[in-house]
Amino acid sequence: MNTSPVRTFFCALPLLAAFAGCHGAGDGRTRITFWALGAEGEHVAKLIPGFSKRHPDIDVKVQIIPWNAAHEKLLTAFAGESLPDMCQLGNTWIPEFRTLNTIDNLTPWVAASHTVHESSYFPGIWDTNVMDSLLYGVPWYVDTRVLFYRSDLLAAAGCAKPPASWEEWFDISAKIKARYPGSYANFFSTNNEWAPQVILGLEKGSSLLKENNTLGDFSGPEFTEAMRSFYTFFRNGWAPVKTAQIVSVYQAFAEGFFAMYITGPWYIGEFMNRLPDSLQGDWMTAPLPGPGGGIGLSLAGGSSLVMLSRSRHKPAVWSLIEYLSEPEQQLEFYRLTGDLPARVETWRDSSLAHNRYAGAFFRQLNHVRATPKVPEWEQIAQKVREYTELITMDQYTVEDGLRALDREVNVILEKRRWLLHGR
Amino acid sequence: MAGNRAVILFLGPALVAIGVFFFLPVLAAFALSFTDFDIYALGSFAFARFVGFKNYAQLLSDPLFWKAFRNTLEFLLIGGPLSIAVSLGAALMIQSKLVRWKGFFRTAFFTPVVTTLVAVAVIWRFIYHPRFGLLNYLLSLVGIGGVDWLGDQHWAMPAIILMAVWKNFGYNMVIFIAGLQNIPAELYEAASIDGAGRLQQLRTITVPLLAPTTVYISILTMIGYFQLFSEPYVMTQGGPLNSTLSIVLLMYQQGFRWWNMGYSAALAFVLFAFILVGSVIQSRIQKRWEAS
Amino acid sequence: MKGLGTVFLYAILTLVALLTLAPLVWMVSASLMPTGDASAFPPPFLPARITFAHYTRLFTNLNLARYLFNSAFLAVSVTAISLFVNSMAGYAFAKYRFRGRDPLFKLLIASMIIPSQVTMLPLFLMLNKMGVINTYIGVIIPGMASVFGIFLMRQFALSIPDSLIEAARIDGAGDFRIYRSLILPLCKPILVTLAIFTFMGTWNDFLWPLIVMTDDSMYTLPVALANLSLEHVQDTELMMAGSVMTIAPVLILFAAVQRHYISGIMAGGLKE
Numbered sequence A: 001m002n003t004s005p006v007r008t009f010f011c012a013l014p015l016l017a018a019f020a021g022c023h024g025a026g027d028g029r030t031r032i033t034f035w036a037l038g039a040e041g042e043h044v045a046k047l048i049p050g051f052s053k054r055h056p057d058i059d060v061k062v063q064i065i066p067w068n069a070a071h072e073k074l075l076t077a078f079a080g081e082s083l084p085d086m087c088q089l090g091n092t093w094i095p096e097f098r099t100l101n102t103i104d105n106l107t108p109w110v111a112a113s114h115t116v117h118e119s120s121y122f123p124g125i126w127d128t129n130v131m132d133s134l135l136y137g138v139p140w141y142v143d144t145r146v147l148f149y150r151s152d153l154l155a156a157a158g159c160a161k162p163p164a165s166w167e168e169w170f171d172i173s174a175k176i177k178a179r180y181p182g183s184y185a186n187f188f189s190t191n192n193e194w195a196p197q198v199i200l201g202l203e204k205g206s207s208l209l210k211e212n213n214t215l216g217d218f219s220g221p222e223f224t225e226a227m228r229s230f231y232t233f234f235r236n237g238w239a240p241v242k243t244a245q246i247v248s249v250y251q252a253f254a255e256g257f258f259a260m261y262i263t264g265p266w267y268i269g270e271f272m273n274r275l276p277d278s279l280q281g282d283w284m285t286a287p288l289p290g291p292g293g294g295i296g297l298s299l300a301g302g303s304s305l306v307m308l309s310r311s312r313h314k315p316a317v318w319s320l321i322e323y324l325s326e327p328e329q330q331l332e333f334y335r336l337t338g339d340l341p342a343r344v345e346t347w348r349d350s351s352l353a354h355n356r357y358a359g360a361f362f363r364q365l366n367h368v369r370a371t372p373k374v375p376e377w378e379q380i381a382q383k384v385r386e387y388t389e390l391i392t393m394d395q396y397t398v399e400d401g402l403r404a405l406d407r408e409v410n411v412i413l414e415k416r417r418w419l420l421h422g423r
Numbered sequence B: 001m002a003g004n005r006a007v008i009l010f011l012g013p014a015l016v017a018i019g020v021f022f023f024l025p026v027l028a029a030f031a032l033s034f035t036d037f038d039i040y041a042l043g044s045f046a047f048a049r050f051v052g053f054k055n056y057a058q059l060l061s062d063p064l065f066w067k068a069f070r071n072t073l074e075f076l077l078i079g080g081p082l083s084i085a086v087s088l089g090a091a092l093m094i095q096s097k098l099v100r101w102k103g104f105f106r107t108a109f110f111t112p113v114v115t116t117l118v119a120v121a122v123i124w125r126f127i128y129h130p131r132f133g134l135l136n137y138l139l140s141l142v143g144i145g146g147v148d149w150l151g152d153q154h155w156a157m158p159a160i161i162l163m164a165v166w167k168n169f170g171y172n173m174v175i176f177i178a179g180l181q182n183i184p185a186e187l188y189e190a191a192s193i194d195g196a197g198r199l200q201q202l203r204t205i206t207v208p209l210l211a212p213t214t215v216y217i218s219i220l221t222m223i224g225y226f227q228l229f230s231e232p233y234v235m236t237q238g239g240p241l242n243s244t245l246s247i248v249l250l251m252y253q254q255g256f257r258w259w260n261m262g263y264s265a266a267l268a269f270v271l272f273a274f275i276l277v278g279s280v281i282q283s284r285i286q287k288r289w290e291a292s
Numbered sequence C: 001m002k003g004l005g006t007v008f009l010y011a012i013l014t015l016v017a018l019l020t021l022a023p024l025v026w027m028v029s030a031s032l033m034p035t036g037d038a039s040a041f042p043p044p045f046l047p048a049r050i051t052f053a054h055y056t057r058l059f060t061n062l063n064l065a066r067y068l069f070n071s072a073f074l075a076v077s078v079t080a081i082s083l084f085v086n087s088m089a090g091y092a093f094a095k096y097r098f099r100g101r102d103p104l105f106k107l108l109i110a111s112m113i114i115p116s117q118v119t120m121l122p123l124f125l126m127l128n129k130m131g132v133i134n135t136y137i138g139v140i141i142p143g144m145a146s147v148f149g150i151f152l153m154r155q156f157a158l159s160i161p162d163s164l165i166e167a168a169r170i171d172g173a174g175d176f177r178i179y180r181s182l183i184l185p186l187c188k189p190i191l192v193t194l195a196i197f198t199f200m201g202t203w204n205d206f207l208w209p210l211i212v213m214t215d216d217s218m219y220t221l222p223v224a225l226a227n228l229s230l231e232h233v234q235d236t237e238l239m240m241a242g243s244v245m246t247i248a249p250v251l252i253l254f255a256a257v258q259r260h261y262i263s264g265i266m267a268g269g270l271k272e
Helices: A006-022 A038-054 A067-079 A091-099 A109-112 A123-128 A151-156 A166-179 A195-203 A223-235 A249-255 A266-274 A314-325 A326-337 A342-349 A359-363 A377-392 A398-412 A412-422 B004-032 B040-044 B054-060 B063-096 B103-116 B117-127 B134-141 B156-181 B185-193 B198-226 B229-233 B245-259 B261-291 C002-031 C052-059 C066-093 C101-111 C118-130 C138-143 C147-157 C162-171 C176-186 C190-202 C207-212 C223-233 C236-269
Strands: A032-038 A058-063 A086-090 A138-143 A146-150 A260-263 A281-288 A301-307
Touching: A032 A067, A038 A058, A038 A314, A038 A326, A038 C118, A058 A067, A058 A314, A067 A086, A067 A091, A067 C118, A086 A091, A086 A314, A091 A123, A091 A301, A091 A377, A091 B040, A091 B229, A123 A301, A123 C190, A138 A314, A138 B117, A146 A151, A151 A166, A151 A326, A166 A223, A195 A223, A195 A260, A195 A377, A195 C147, A223 A377, A223 C162, A249 A266, A281 A359, A301 A314, A314 A326, A314 C162, A326 A342, A342 C066, A342 C223, A377 A398, A398 A412, A412 B040, B004 B134, B004 B261, B004 C066, B004 C101, B004 C138, B004 C176, B054 B261, B063 B103, B063 B156, B063 B198, B063 B245, B063 C002, B063 C138, B103 B156, B103 C002, B103 C236, B117 B134, B117 B156, B117 B229, B117 C002, B117 C223, B117 C236, B134 C002, B156 B198, B156 B229, B156 C002, B156 C236, B185 B198, B229 B245, B245 B261, B245 C118, B261 C066, B261 C118, C002 C236, C052 C066, C052 C236, C066 C138, C066 C176, C066 C236, C101 C147, C118 C138, C118 C207, C138 C190, C138 C207, C147 C176, C147 C190, C162 C176, C176 C190, C190 C236, C207 C223, C223 C236
Parallel strands: A032 A058, A032 A086
Antiparallel strands: A086 A301, A138 A301, A146 A260, A146 A281
C-alpha cells in the first residue's frame, strides 16, 4: 500500500516544526539565556567572552529586546512561560515582576558573596530593589535625571551659575526668555515623558500614592503645588507647549531653541557625539535645584540584574550577575555604553572622575528616591504623563486635571485595594 | 451520496480547527469579559473575580474608549468613502474603451495591496517626516508650508487615512472592474444611440448596475476599517495625544501591555457589536437604495 | 474631442500610477543610499552613491536570514496545510448532502464578521497551556482552516458536474480517491488562487506572530522589521533595506501569478 507522499509530508510537518522551534546546548555545558534591553544588549555581549574565559562550563546566550517592546515582551514571555534565566529589568518594574512571583530573592546569594555588598551601592538605588526587606535585583547601572544646560546662553542672560533653587530657576528662565524671545528657557518632553513631572512632585514631598499605595495622591497638596510650578513654565512661555515640533532634541539644543533640559546620563554621550565641536565648551550638567534650595530629589532609575525563578541554572546565573557587578566590568560597561555604574567605588576611576559631566550625576545619586513599588506603576506613570500634558495645553486646570488623574489612578488600583483589604 | 464517514473525514479537520481555535476562544473571550482577569490573576487564578457587566460599564464611561471610538469612526467615515471613490474612479478609467495597457495599470494600482503593511508604514513614516519627508517637499514645490504630519494631533489621523487609501484602493478597484465587466456592453450602445451623454450613462446604467458590488465592497471595507490597528501601531503608537488610538490598538494595549485581560475582552466584544450594527445599518440603507 | 479625452485619461492614469509606485521606488532607492543621505532637504530621489552596506548589515549583524526563513517556512506550511483542510471541507459542503449542511455553512459565513482580535487573548492562553507559544505550531494552528478558503473552494466545487463524480463512484473509487484524483486536479485554478492568498496573508501577518513569538530568533519579517524600526529610528536607509527584504518576496510572487490572484478576488467578489 503506497502512502501518498503528500500525506507523509503533512504528517512530518508538525514534527519538523517542533524541532525547528527548540534549541538546546547539548555539549555538556550549562546554557543560560540573558535578556538585555535596548542598546545595553548590544554592548553587554562584548563582556561575555571575558566571562566565558573564567567560566568555560557556562554558555551565555544574550538576547536583545528593544526598550519599546520590552514590557510587553516580558509579560508575554511570563504568560508563555518562556522567560529567560536572567534578565535586565528597569528597576521600576521590579515590583511588577515580584508580584508575578517570577524573580528570586537574592538576599542569600548576596550574603554569601565576596563581590556584591550593599555598602558598595548608592542607598537610594539599592532601595529600589528591596521589597518587604528582601532584595530582588542587583543594581547594574544607574540613572537619574539632572539638569543639562547651555552655559553660554545662561551667561548671556546674566546668569553665571545654574539654578540652585526653584526661585532661581524661574528667575533664570524669565531672563533667558527676555533675552531670547523666540526661543525657550526649558524643554519638557510632555508627549513622551513622565519623569520631570514626577520628579517635581517628589521634590515637593509628594508620596505620589497614599494609604499603602492603594490610592492616588496626585490631587494632594504637594503634587498640586508641584504641578502649579510646572504649569508656570508653560504659562509664561518659558517652555514650549507644542513638544512634537522638536523632532531632534540634539538639534534643538544645539540651535539654542531651549537652554535647559532635564534628562539622563545617556545624553552625555549623545551630546558629546552629536553637538558640533564649537559647542562642546558651552554645555554642562548640574544637579536638580530643590524647591527651597540645595539639591532636589530625583528619580532612582537604572536597571538591575534579576534571576528568574524558573531558571534551572541559578548558580550559573549568579556567577554572571557577580561578574557584571565587579568593578572592572562595571567600568568597562560604562566605557562601552556611557551608562553610569551602580558601584560607588567605580566612580573613583580616572575616566569617570575626569568626566566633567558625570560629577553632577554623582552628587544627584545621593539624593534619589524610588517611585511607588506597585505593579501598576508603569500604567499609572503613563496616565500622569497624559494628564500633565493636557494641563500644559490648558485642557484642564491644574486642580481639575489632577483630580481627573486621581480618579483614573484609583480605578487602576482597585484590584490592589481589593487584594490588600481582605477578599 | 456516500456515507457519513466521508463527510466526517472531509469536514473534520476544518471544523475541529475552526471550532477549537476560533469559536472556543470567542466563547472564552465572552466569559473573560465578565471577569477582572489581570496581572494578579495571571500569577494566581484565585485573584480573578466575576464582575458581571462592570468591564462594559467601565469602558462606556472611559474617555479614552470614546476617543478611540471617535478616531476609529473618523477613519471609517472619511477613509472608507474616499477609498471606495478612488477605487471606483480608477476602475472606471481603466475600463474605459479609450485606454489600452489595462493590465499594466491594473497591476501598478494593485501593487500596494500585496505589500507588507509594516514595511509600508516604515516607508510612509519617513515620507511624512516634517523636515526630510517627500510629502512636505512636494508641497513646498507648490508653495504650501510643511506640516508635522505624524506629530500634529490634527493631522495624524488624516495622514494615516491617506496611507490606508493608498494601500487598499487597488483591491476594491479590482472588484469594481469585475462588476463593470459584468455590465453588458449593449446597454451602453443602446444608450448612446438614444443620445445619452457619457455622464448620463454613468448615472443611469453604471451606478445602478454596480449597486450590488458597491454594497458588498462597502460592507467589507467597513468591517476591515473598524479593525484599524497596524498602521497606528507602527507609525504613531496611538499618538499624538491619542489622536490615532483605535479601538483595536486600545484593546491590544490593555490586553497585552497592561494585562487588563477582562477589560480587553470586553473591548473586543464591543467592537464586534459595532461591526454587527454597522453591517446591519449599511445593508438596510443600501437595500432601500437598491429598491429605488 | 475623443483624442483629447484619451490623452487626459492617460495623463491621469499615469500620474496615479506614478504616485502609487513612487513610495515603493523610493524605498528601494533609499535602501541603497549611504547612511544619513536620505535625511536631507531636499530629499534625494536617487542615491548619490550606491551602497549595499545596509543589506550586508541586515544579514550579518541583524540576523535577517533567520527571519526570512521563519517567514518562508510559516507561509509555506500554513499554505500547504490549509489548502488540504479547506479544499476537503469546501468539497464536502458542495457535493455531499448531510443534515444541517446549509445552516452550518451559513453559521461559518456569519462568523466571518467576528474580528479575529476577539480570539487573540484566549487563544494565546489556550496555546500557552498546550505549550506551543513561541513555536512554529503556535502560528500554524490559527491558520489551519479559514472560512474564506472553504467558501471559495465550495463555490468552485459546485460547478463540477455530478455526473463525473457518479461515474468515478461506479468505477469503484472510494471517497478519498475521488477527492484526490478527480476533484483536486479539476480545482487547480482555485487552489492556485487560494494558495497565493494564503501565502501572502501569512507572510504579511503581523499581530499574531508579534504576540506568539517571544524569542527573537522566531520572529517573522514583519515583526522583526517593526522591532528594527522602533530601535533604529534614526537609521532610515537601514530600515528601507529591511522593508525591501520584507516586501520583495511577495512582490516577486505577485508579479509571477497576478492573473490568478486577481481573478480570484474577482470570483470572490461576485457572490450571489
